[in-house]
């Protein structure tokens with residue numbers, strides 16, 4: 001069965017949670033290679049996020065980003081007052 005396309009204009013209230021997560025994971029996996037940090041750096045950042053008190057359900061509570069997407073980008077940083085990724 002074909003799934004319903006992800007609606008970019010929907011509010012959370014009207015989203016199918018499974019479809020939303022699938023769509024987010026698809027976006028992450030298709031993110032352009034030339035804009036991604038190395039796999040090693042990506043894993044390092046996520047290990048730091050996993051230990052951080054600001055992580056909640058995959059989202060950084062300081063910036064509202066899904067960390068698996070934010071950490072993927074080359075020119076990004078941890079939004080805390082002390083950048084945990086640079087320590």
Ligand code: SF4
Nearest residue numbers: 049052054060078084
């Ligand atoms: S991005 Fe920084 S503040 Fe946010 S969860 Fe990761 S380590 Fe914590």
